[in-house]
Amino acid sequence: MTTLQREAFLGTVRERGGYDTWQEADRAARVVLALLGAHLAGEVRDRLAARLPEEFAKILRDPLRSAEPLSSEHFVRATAAWIDGATEQTAAWDIGAVLSTVADIADDGLLQEILLQLPAGYDLLFGRPQPARPTANPGDRTAAPRTR
Numbered sequence: 001m002t003t004l005q006r007e008a009f010l011g012t013v014r015e016r017g018g019y020d021t022w023q024e025a026d027r028a029a030r031v032v033l034a035l036l037g038a039h040l041a042g043e044v045r046d047r048l049a050a051r052l053p054e055e056f057a058k059i060l061r062d063p064l065r066s067a068e069p070l071s072s073e074h075f076v077r078a079t080a081a082w083i084d085g086a087t088e089q090t091a092a093w094d095i096g097a098v099l100s101t102v103a104d105i106a107d108d109g110l111l112q113e114i115l116l117q118l119p120a121g122y123d124l125l126f127g128r129p130q131p132a133r134p135t136a137n138p139g140d141r142t143a144a145p146r147t148r
Contacts, residue, residue: 006053009101017097028094031082033059036099039069044113051105072121092125100127 014025033052037045037060049057070078080091103111103126115123115130123130 006055009053009056009105012101012104013097016100017094019097025097027083029056029098030059031079032095032098035070035075035078035082036102037061040114040117044110044117047110048102048106048114069119071119072125075122075125095125096127099125102126103128
């Protein structure tokens with residue numbers, strides 16, 4: 001496990017977000033990681049923080065407070081509310097730039113643990129769509145495909 005350096009992390013966020021300045025990438029990273037940190041707990045949050053540059057690790061570990069887990073749609077709205085002049089569309093772009101970078105530094109196992117702590121829909125925010133979970137009762141034969 002290696003810790004990503006600040007310049008490399010922000011460089012990737014800046015490139016993916018198409019930001020003109022480092023400050024725009026930094027602002028997006030700070031807001032998104034603070035909101036994400038409010039939804040992660042314990043060892044999972046600590047393991048992810050260990051892979052981030054120290055400055056951003058502190059933000060993840062000392063998150064904005066959330067009374068309840070936000071749905072992915074509410075996460076986008078909350079991000080927009082924290083970034084001056086942002087709309088839901090620009091906030092979704094900011095989230096994608098930051099969380100896809102986070103997904104790249106988290107191995108598959110850690111990313112799965114992160115997604116298990118979050119409400120449905122966050123896989124898309126991380127840019128890592130997951131297969132739909134089966135909803136049928138395993139004993140329900142009507143849900144099984146029929147073969148000839």
